[in-house]
Amino acid sequence: MLDLLLHNGAVRTFDGAGWAQAVGITGGYITYVGTDDDAPAARHRIDLNGRLLTPGIIDSHNHLLLGFDPDAVSLEGASSLGEVRKRIAEHAVERPELDWICAENAVYSVVEGRRPNASDLSGVTDRPVFITTYDQHSVWLNDAALRVLGITHESSIPWGRPEVDADGNPTGWVTDFYTSAMTASGLRGLQRDIPMYSPDRRYRRITSSLAMAAASGITTVVEPQVPLAELDLMYRARAEGKMHSRVITALFHPVGSDAEFRKDLREAVDSAPVDDMLRLGPVKLYADDVIEPHTAAMLADYANRPGHRGSPSMPPNEFTAMLGELHRLGFQTHTHATGDWGVRMALDAIESAQRSNRTTDHRHGIVHVECLDDADLPRFARLGVVPAMQPRHCSPDLVAGTWMDNVGEGRWDRAWRFKSLADSGARLAFSSDWQVGEMDPLVGFYTALTRAGLDGGSAWTPDECLDLDTTLCAYTQGGAWAWHAENELGVIRAGARADVVVWSANLYTLEASELLGERADLTIVGGAVVHDARREFSDDPPVPASAAGVGHGVPAESHSTCAH
Known part of the structure; x- marks a missing residue:
């Protein structure tokens, strides 16, 4: 029965x-x-x-640790400086007990023609203001925050790179935030300076994100960037019964980490308990940064910054050596790359690792793949590399303005090439990139099918639209294959x-x-x-089996894939 x-x-x-x-x-x-x-x-x-x-749904890139903080201001949908100032001012009045006014999800184009700066927040509040952009790669500070943090023309901070103007004075804009903030020193600095990054508030984000995942039909979440210092937060969520969805945790490998750190990663994974709800193993790398602040690595100059192409996170030969060592240690890698040069560097490193080790089924992933050159398109299928992509990111209501202007219309046909990759035989694994994008997979379905904004406006680069079946496959079977779990999940x-x-x-x-x-x-x-949602199951549900964990990186026999 x-x-x-x-x-x-x-x-x-x-x-x-x-x-x-x-x-x-x-x-x-x-x-x-x-x-x-x-x-x-x-x-x-x-x-x-x-x-x-x-x-x-297998959400193959979902930042549970980011979530939303109820003590911070959400700037989602705030497209003008006036709206940003209004929301921050209201929050400051409503929460007089807060020492810092923190806000999340600012868009880069909130000030037309330039990046926001500290003077744009002048007069809103006399307390320090700390704002993260929607992609978590930049921070916007007011003058009070610059003073409290001691940021001057010659100072540095452990969690980012403060920009300066032509006279050498800090502008209030900080780049390279997320890659720096999740290092040991960066995290210590944030937790010392910014209340929003206290362990308790970080844990609250995890638990609220997990509840949202279950309510969204997400049964497996890949948390793509957990520092070793915050791994206990994941174990706490598991011990306290907050993991209603399975969680695959990718451990963060900061740029510049040495072989000793990689041994620490290996020990953390090897000593982790076997669990069907929480698995460790993939390693998160960065090949470059992001396109909006001109910090992604591009094969040609940015359209609006002649002579500037951004740069990789580290010299290509060093990146190749690092990924090759992780490959030899048995790790699957999950590499952030947005620019076409960053994507190529990641593919080159993976190809080198496979050739040197004569192994091909690690199923390394490249995350985002926002701009992809024709020459690199067939390499995903040939190398068995997973394009771990987010349909919502190509929505014109997010990328119109800054992203489109930076890349230039001549390269728009390289943007988020879902259909081209699917047609090439690559195994797409889709995700939300919560909270950079909405967690609800239905938003991802809609965007993959339309390449339009949520307001229903005109499609952008519609030749890359997918059908529903291919889209659902990328959120289920594709995700299962990406994490070596196709015999157990996604089917x-x-x-x-x-x-x-x-x-x-x-x-x-x-x-x-x-x-x-x-x-x-x-x-x-x-x-x-x-x-x-409809309370159809009135009795106690079946108890989930407590068998061995999902996948564990062991290659499984292949099964037929969805038709593209």
Whole structure:
């Protein structure tokens, strides 16, 4: 007898081109896939009434540690300086007990034609102001913050690079924030100076992000950048029962770290308990920074800064040696690269590691791939490299202005090449990049299908639009393959783990514009109902199995992939 039968639905299995009507779950695993008529008896039954059931979403790049801080100002949707000033001023009045006024999600184009600076915040509050950009790669400070932090024309800080004007005075803008902030010294400095980075507030972000993931149909989350110093926060969330979705934790490898640090990474992974809900293992690297502040590495000059191409995070030969050593140590790497030069450098390093070690199935990933040269397009499939990409990032309401102007119209056809990569045979693994983008996968579905803003405006670079099936594959089967878990996750097949999501409608019958009005009705992880929007499951859900952890980097036999 089944523990649970979900029947009368449209079940997209991603086991080849398969569809079914019903799915049965027993002991945390899928034990039946087929028609309603042939389904075994079950202790519990849920009538799907034609709704779509798919494998659970695997969000392959989701910053649980970033989240949203309820004691900070959200600048999401604030497109003008006036709106930014208004929200910060209101927050300062409402929260007189705060020593710092912190804000998140500022866009680079909030001041037209230039980067924001400290004087743009003059008169808003007499307290120090600390603002992170939506991509977490830059910080905006007011004059009070510059004074409190002691930032002058000749000072440095451990968590970023303060910019100076032509006279050598600090502007209030700090670049290279996220790559510096997650180093041991950077994190110490932040936790000393900025209240928003205290361990308790960081933990609160993790738990709220995990709750949001379950409610969004996300059954596996890849946290792409956890410093060793904050690994205990992940263990705490697991011990306190806050991990309703599985979590794969990528450990951060700061630029400049030596072989001794890499041994520390290996020890942390090898000593981690085997757990079906929390797994360690991938290593996060940076090949370059980001395009908006002209710090990504480009093969040709930025369109609006002649003579400037940005630069890699480290000399290419050093990056290749570092990735090669991690490869030999058995690590899978997850490398941030946005510019076309940064992407090429990452591909070159992976190819060198494979050639030197005669191994090809590490499934190294390159994250973002915002700008991709034609010559490098076929290399992803040939090398078995995962393009770990975020559909929402190509939305014109995010990249119009700064990103588009910096890259230049002549290179827009290199931007977020989802369809070109899928057609080439590359295994796409999609994600939200929360909280850089909205966590809700339906937002990602809509953007992948339309390349349009959430306001429904005109599509940008529409030749790279995908269909829904390819998109869903990248969020399920593609993500499972990326993390060596295709036998257990990302598929509805007897013997796979019972990680599934029931959507509020059959998404395949809807227009792209209608997707944003839908939701995840039911999220099941290891047979346990972890989210139930319609309260369809009134009794105690099945207890998830406590078998060995997912994947653990062991190559598995291949299965057919989704048609592109």
